[in-house]
Amino acid sequence: MSIGTFILVSVIKIVIALFVLLTAVAYSVWLERKVVGHIQNRWGPTRVGPFGLLQPLADGVKFLFKEDLTPPHVYKPLYIAAPMIAVVFALTSIAVIPIGNWVKIGGLSIPLQITDVNISLLIVLGVTSLGVYGVALSGWSSNNKYSLLGGLRASAQMVSYEIALGLSLVGVLIMAGSFSLRDIVDAQGGRFLGFIPRWNIFQGQIVGFLIYLIAAYAETNRIPFDLPEAETELVAGYHTEYSAMKFAMFFMAEYANMITVACLATLLFLGGWRGPVFGPPILQALLPVFWFVAKVFVFMFIYIWVRGTLPRFRYDQLMAFGWKFLLPLAIANLMVTALIVALKS
Amino acid sequence: MVPLSYYLVLSGILFACGVTGFLIKRNIISIFMSIELMLNGVNLSFVAFAAHWHALSGQIFVFFVMVVAAAEATVGLAIIIAVYRTRETLNVDQVNLLKL
Amino acid sequence: MLHLILFLVFGAICVAGAVNLLVQRHPINGALSLVVVMGSLAAEYLLLGAEFVAAVQVIVYAGAIMVLFVFVIMLLNAGVEERTTGSRVALLFGVPGMLIGSLLIAWVLISRSGTEAVAVGALPGPPRIMGWLLFHEFLLPFEVTSILVLIAIMGAVVLAAKPPSTAPTPRED
Numbered sequence: 001m002s003i004g005t006f007i008l009v010s011v012i013k014i015v016i017a018l019f020v021l022l023t024a025v026a027y028s029v030w031l032e033r034k035v036v037g038h039i040q041n042r043w044g045p046t047r048v049g050p051f052g053l054l055q056p057l058a059d060g061v062k063f064l065f066k067e068d069l070t071p072p073h074v075y076k077p078l079y080i081a082a083p084m085i086a087v088v089f090a091l092t093s094i095a096v097i098p099i100g101n102w103v104k105i106g107g108l109s110i111p112l113q114i115t116d117v118n119i120s121l122l123i124v125l126g127v128t129s130l131g132v133y134g135v136a137l138s139g140w141s142s143n144n145k146y147s148l149l150g151g152l153r154a155s156a157q158m159v160s161y162e163i164a165l166g167l168s169l170v171g172v173l174i175m176a177g178s179f180s181l182r183d184i185v186d187a188q189g190g191r192f193l194g195f196i197p198r199w200n201i202f203q204g205q206i207v208g209f210l211i212y213l214i215a216a217y218a219e220t221n222r223i224p225f226d227l228p229e230a231e232t233e234l235v236a237g238y239h240t241e242y243s244a245m246k247f248a249m250f251f252m253a254e255y256a257n258m259i260t261v262a263c264l265a266t267l268l269f270l271g272g273w274r275g276p277v278f279g280p281p282i283l284q285a286l287l288p289v290f291w292f293v294a295k296v297f298v299f300m301f302i303y304i305w306v307r308g309t310l311p312r313f314r315y316d317q318l319m320a321f322g323w324k325f326l327l328p329l330a331i332a333n334l335m336v337t338a339l340i341v342a343l344k345s
Numbered sequence: 346m347v348p349l350s351y352y353l354v355l356s357g358i359l360f361a362c363g364v365t366g367f368l369i370k371r372n373i374i375s376i377f378m379s380i381e382l383m384l385n386g387v388n389l390s391f392v393a394f395a396a397h398w399h400a401l402s403g404q405i406f407v408f409f410v411m412v413v414a415a416a417e418a419t420v421g422l423a424i425i426i427a428v429y430r431t432r433e434t435l436n437v438d439q440v441n442l443l444k445l
Numbered sequence: 446m447l448h449l450i451l452f453l454v455f456g457a458i459c460v461a462g463a464v465n466l467l468v469q470r471h472p473i474n475g476a477l478s479l480v481v482v483m484g485s486l487a488a489e490y491l492l493l494g495a496e497f498v499a500a501v502q503v504i505v506y507a508g509a510i511m512v513l514f515v516f517v518i519m520l521l522n523a524g525v526e527e528r529t530t531g532s533r534v535a536l537l538f539g540v541p542g543m544l545i546g547s548l549l550i551a552w553v554l555i556s557r558s559g560t561e562a563v564a565v566g567a568l569p570g571p572p573r574i575m576g577w578l579l580f581h582e583f584l585l586p587f588e589v590t591s592i593l594v595l596i597a598i599m600g601a602v603v604l605a606a607k608p609p610s611t612a613p614t615p616r617e618d
Contacts, residue, residue: 346449350554354551358463358547359459359460361543361550362460362464362467363463365467369532370532372472378466378475381506382466382482385483388502389486392493392498395495396495409583411501411506412594414506415510416594418510419597422601424604425517426520426604426605427604429521
């Protein structure tokens with residue numbers, strides 16, 4: 001297609017993706033409060049709108065109108081830049097995540113992905129590793145010992161579990177033979193034994209999936225690994241000195257990271273948008289998107305379920321677990337997968 | 346189309362900035378960062394030549410440069426921490442006696 | 446044409462970041478401008494078609510090594526550096542010297558080389574071929590660098606560990 005059409009289609013895709021992602025972030029907050037509330041035998045938000053569905057809107061208005069206080073003792077350039085860095089890198093990785101098959105609109109074949117590069121998985125990993133800066137810089141620039149400790153702990157934890165995260169994905173890469181996320185989903189087609197879909201989680205990557213799950217909880221600073229932002233431990237960790245919109249940006253960054261990690265898990269382990277497809281062409285274009293969203297929702301629900309259920313790790317237990325257990329397990333998973341693939345071919 | 350010499354000039358500028366930083370800075374961590382800048386300039390010229398002569402070995406070399414830079418940064422920063430513990434300063438001009 | 450514009454844009458960001466590293470007196474600002482330099486270098490590698498190297502540059506260099514630098518700056522509480530006589534002398538002689546040297550090299554490079562251009566995405570470098578090369582032709586350097594990294598880890602742990610405290614225990618009167 002011509003360059004003008006390409007730019008127009010890309011801009012439309014970017015606007016839609018951003019809108020959907022930000023709404024998803026807001027409603028995942030609602031989902032978390034409802035689910036954790038029900039686990040704790042209470043209702044969660046019910047007053048604002050039916051089932052509390054307008055609660056995110058109320059929260060957004062609250063954040064906009066709160067006083068945006070900049071304490072005098074902070075290092076201003078980095079204090080203001082750190083939440084922006086966190087949000088920008090959290091929202092960027094949506095650019096390479098495909099949510100469905102190719103659709104034909106008006107004679108053009110458009111992939112449901114903002115851009116399809118050969119190395120999309122590496123781009124997501126790279127953007128995740130750059131997200132550490134937002135946390136570390138916010139902790140340091142607040143000039144406050146609780147923030148500094150929280151920031152250092154959070155960034156050390158994120159860097160340590162990134163390794164196990166990356167290694168757990170290499171098993172999938174060996175089986176798919178490509179870094180492109182679309183190719184990895186395409187390699188999970190078909191069924192074996194007639195009814196079990198050929199998703200990677202059923203094709204022997206169950207250990208990889210579990211390692212990815214645990215590393216993802218640590219990477220996004222969620223329970224059971226959320227010591228850096230636990231209120232009883234470090235006041236509020238690296239976002240102690242932040243109020244109003246900047247705090248909301250950290251919040252958004254955390255939930256956007258969760259959604260990105262959930263999308264990646266469905267693409268790599270749960271078969272992406274693959275599922276029963278039937279009906280007229282319009283339904284055939286929309287059903288893969290529905291399956292993708294359903295799988296991401298299941299993953300997010302597991303996230304929130306674990307949050308409501310488990311206690312948190314102490315920091316030294318956390319680091320020992322990441323380096324002494326998870327990393328050797330990921331390497332062992334990689335070696336076994338490589339051996340099996342090499343023996344098969 | 347971009348001639349090869351443009352890439353080499355950019356690489357040279359980065360290397361020169363790295364050397365300048367190495368000479369004029371007095372904070373030991375800034376000196377270290379200038380060394381990393383020099384290594385990055387060299388990486389760029391490796392990749393440019395690899396693209397020019399269609400030889401993929403240039404990119405492999407870039408891996409090795411990155412790995413060596415990582416190892417060197419790790420050990421160097423550990424040395425800096427050890428020096429800071431005894432001398433209490435990060436200024437290279439003040440770390441000029443073998444024994445305190 | 447677009448190639449030239451993109452090259453110039455990212456090249457300008459690179460040079461601006463490098464000069465900012467020289468100008469800034471607080472090391473944390475220097476570290477962040479170095480991250481900007483590495484990011485724009487990753488974009489330059491993409492223009493040359495080295496996509497895997499660009500991704501590795503972002504993940505390893507900008508996302509791990511520079512995070513290590515930022516940690517150390519935060520831990521050691523490095524402050525703004527002061528101007529001493531030595532640094533003034535170095536500024537006076539170093540900066541013009543390097544300017545003249547780099548202009549000389551740039552002039553030689555541009556005048557002596559031909560106008561053959563490097564095409565966008567010149568290299569057919571899917572990671573598969575690079576993996577093949579890494580494990581066949583460059584196997585020995587690969588293994589040696591893995592041992593090097595192991596040695597670096599052990600060295601860093603030993604060097605940065607707290608020395609065992611030899612303070613006498615307080616008497617209880």
